[in-house]
Amino acid sequence: MKKLMSGNAAAGEAAVLAGCTCYFGYPITPQNELTEYMAKRVPEAGGVFIQSESEIAAINMVLGASVAGARAMTSSSGPGISLKQEGISYLAADELPAVILNMVRGGPGMGNISPAQSDYLQATRGGGHGDYRTIVLAPSSVQEIADLMPLAFDLAEKYRNPVVVLGDGMLGQMMEPVEFDHIKKPEPVAKDYILTGAKGRPSRMVRSLIFDVKEQEEHNWKLARKFQRIEQNEVRYETHLVDDAELVVIAYGTAARIAKGAIARLRQEGLKVGMIRPITLWPFPTKIIQETSKTIHDFFVFEMSAGQLVEDVKLSLEGKGRVHFYGRPGGVIPTPVELFRIISRHCYQIQRVKKS
Amino acid sequence: MKKVYSRPKSLKPAHFHYCPGCGHSIVNRLIAEVIDEMNLGDKIICVAPAGCGMLIYNYFDVDCLESAHGRGAAVATGIKRVRPDNLVVSYQGDGDLAAIGTAESFHAANRGENITIIFVNNGVYGMTGGQMAPTTILDQVTTTTPVGRISEKAGHPVRMCEVLAVLDGTSYLERVAVHKPAAIVATKKALVKAFQHQMNKTGFSMVEILSPCPTNWKMDPLQACKWVEDVMSKQFPIGLVKEVQC
């Protein structure tokens, strides 16, 4: 059955249905609806909810709950996510699962509370100190938030690594019909790394301090191999009208939705535009972009930032193809019509160059 | 022949890394003795700090987590809420507890989390080489207070037991020391009491332990013990600060 829900509330409901029993958070707009939803929903389901004293405390409570064996999550937006980076780095170092949801807002600094995609680099490069990555999932609808939350918990546990769900203020606050019927409670899995009190087994320690540089290097390589496995196995993306396209838009999340609207208009004008929408921002869908560049030479990156995703597109193309860019930072939400105009101009330019 | 002294079962056969005369090693041993005597080896989950106490997981043969600097009370909260029947103990120094981790300590105490903090107050940042701590007393020379701690510039020593005592969530707060045998005996009793409070779910418990740091105080171990007696315990009075019905 479908329910009309905000993205924030849907994220919470999906998390609980996926077996999340611990939520720790500190209020910040535009994700407060999630914290408020969890305040009611998690205790109802027999779990733990704490409004923490700060985002630093929240992520460390997540770490504690995770090391105790629970499925735990926290959520925030830009400024709060910056504070969580210390804990995220420790989670990655300790190889502990956790889900962190970022409903991105305009920044840097306090910025504003409008939707933005300006935390892309922070999310996809690890974000805190040290050699590590977080898996980054980027939904583009309320339904997809509900679909990706259970996946986030599964991947976090599968790889014992923090997973970031990267939305924005628009996705968090808009309401859409959403269905949860497909979400199954996870089978309980034995975790041989958690702390339960050393009953009938040798004692365990979970730590990230490794004084011996050789041992630390080994640990880093072990993490690196894990990240390679993730890159091989977990890339997710959607393609939209790419087969006959002469120009391919690359956009994620809210920007991808706006782009879809623009592409519908462009197609009406007879302009052959398609789209690749990364669903995992890390690991990045490099291969499909490379594949596409064998037949299509023009890529149009559209994001709600001054240019972050565009770096990964350029890295993927390795100098092949032409990269066009349109960004609107600061919490501005571009319209499909605006994007239609910009992209059509690029299309006509490309056609002119081709003719001459 | 009767054996009167041996290594506690819950101490691994490892060598402590602590400097000669350091109070941490006495505190570690006392904790291990209490774990053994109260039969807590399969129940306790220890949280190690950033600080000289961080390697406790190499010594205690029990489940241990290493926390980020100052976040002990927050991670202990997360563990305890998931596993309310375990005994969750966070081991912290003064910089860890009362500077970088003040917010986490204060609010865990205020929520009345059923956790125990073992707070080793040695008046300096031992691990990083003897810088000023929030508990450094006035006029005490450290590497970052070369002419002594001056309140106008560097504030006053923080009495954490008294600070937390005003919070309704705290259940047991006692200040003890490990500079002489009688004090060591009292410290062990305080640890037992704190663990009992946690097991009875009465709220937040903390034992603050005045602990000599000869290396960073630039004293020999005997002088350091005398300094705890003559100077430090004047600033941080030894004794029970708060106890609610257990």
Ligand SMILES: Cc1ncc(C[n+]2csc(CCOP(=O)(O)OP(=O)(O)O)c2C)c(N)n1
């Ligand atoms: C975020 C962060 N800042 C600084 C440090 C460096 N550091 C490690 S231990 C420590 C101070 C320890 O002093 P204290 O808590 O008093 O414990 P002691 O070593 O004296 O027992 C500092 C500053 C760190 N590990 N993490």
